[in-house]
Amino acid sequence: MSWNQSENNIWVAGHRGNPQECPQNTMASFKSxxxxxxxxxxxxxxMSADGELVIMHNFTVDETTDGSGRIRDMTLKEIRSLDAGSWFDKKFRGERVPLFEEFLDLGKEYPNMYYDFELKEYPENGNESRAYETADRVIAMIEECRLADKCVLNAFSARLLWYIHDKYEGRYKLHGYYPKNLLGEYDRDPYDILYCACVCEDFTRENFERLKQRGIDTWAGTRFRTREMIETAKECGATLITCDNPREVMQILRDMGLHR
Structure with missing residues (x-):
């Protein structure tokens, strides 16, 4: 398999799966x-309090389960006891917060799939060891599944991206953001090591071109969900759209001749 997205073949990434139709970051959402x-x-x-890798966007379970509390303060048993589906629709009652390992097992059924793994543990405010351990363990599992060439590693932390670049000698594609201030504090320019960046503000061809001139592939985020915004993404030179409504976005792109 090869990375073949381009301005004329814009890829679609399901943001936390398919959250328009299923509760986000659940196995139901990923399968959909x-x-x-x-x-x-x-x-x-x-990472849970007892060191297990779980899939969730928010730092607390409050918005997407029937429980309350911070992920980092809860054991896996506590997290897995929660209902992660009913808040979205009662038909999803019983969905659980997935383990990263469970997701990787699901991925084996879809050999053509690519991945954007966002690391939510940041090396700041005393969380350095957890952040680096999480990154190292995620990478170990990626390598065990032989997915290194089929994923990007993503973080809103330049420090964490530099850690991965240095320790793994540039072997991993790194995903960052534009504008650069979204990447937190840094001593070294994160744009020196990025494979791609999601443009989150100022959607102009000039801003996309500035990134491309530095060798950074330009991706579009969840605001690009309508025909009008997708046309803007095309005009700006985006090669991938990460979206909450992937079925709709794929159909729009196909109607435009931009998705195979």
Whole structure:
């Protein structure tokens, strides 16, 4: 398999799976997106109090389960006891917060899938060891599954991206953001090591071109969900759209002749 997205073949990444139709970051959401035919799955990884890698975007379970509390303060048993589906629709009652390992097992059924793994543990405010351990363990599992050439590693932390670049000698594709201030504090320019960046503000061809001139592939985020915004993404030179409504976005792109 090869990375073949381009301005004329814009890929679609399911943001936390298919959250328009399923509760985000659940196995139901991932399966729905994969079955819909997305090119990539984006998901978020955190560590429980007892060191297990779980998939959730928010730092607390309050908004997407029937429980309350911070992920980092809860054991896996406590997290897995929660209902992660009913808040979205009662038909999803019983969905659980997934383990990263469970997701990787699901991915084996979809050999053509690509991945955007967002690391939510940041090396700041005393969280350095957890952040680096999480990154190292995620990478170890990626390597065990032989997915190194089929994923990007993503973080809103330049320090964490530099840590991965240095320790793994540039072997991993790194995903960052534009504008640069979204990447927190840094001593070294994160744009020196990025494979791609999601443009989150100022959607102009000039801003996209500035990134491309530095060798950074330009991706579009969840605001690009309508025909009008997708046309803007095309005009700006985006090669991938990460979206909450992947089925709709894929159909729009196909109607425009931009998704195979």
């Amino acid at each position: 997106a994969m079955e819909a035919g997305v090119d990539m799955i984006e998901l978020d990884i955190q």
